[in-house]
Amino acid sequence: MSDIFSHEKTQERLDALNAFIDAQADKNDALIAVLHRAQEIFGYLPSELQLYIARKLDIPASKVYGVVSFYTFFTQKKRGLHTISVCMGTACFVKGSEKVLHAFTDALGIKNGETTSDGMFTLRDVRCIGACGLAPVVMVDDKVFGHVEAADIDTIIAQYREKGSEQNAH
Secondary structure, rough: OOOOOOOHHHHHHHHHHHHHHHHOOOOHHOHHHHHHHHHHHOOOHHHHHHHEEEEEOOOOOOHHHHHHHOOOOOOOOOOOOEEEEOOOOHHHHHOOOOHHHHHHHHHOOOOOOEOOOOOEEEEEOOOOOOOOOHOOOOEEEEEEEEOOOOHHHHHHHHHHHHHHHHHHHH
């Protein structure tokens, strides 16, 4: 069971989501936009939140779940502060993205789809980032790293650990 509704800022977050939903001109076509906004606000889309959205939009919960589980952008698990996405598309795979993914799993001590115990990183593979000319490609949050090799992993991780330390200091 998720702790999303026991969080102290829950009502504030639900108010923001409700305002967004209420601002939608056509609630029948608003599901994907609402899910994007909900994930922005809450960080992920656990089953309780999916059910809440279904009720607000007056649609079956199965439809919400179907959309959330189909699109890789949406997550039902809480993610780390930074999401590392390793492209496994054909061009990246041929150029060694599998080795890059394994290097990340070794360096972070987690498997694909997991989050580090400190909550800093979530690691996932993705089908295609759309930057085939830079293969193999890794995205950390919204930043693209091209021509990544296993030897680059420690530098990439250190860069984001530094940012995380600075954010926690403020």
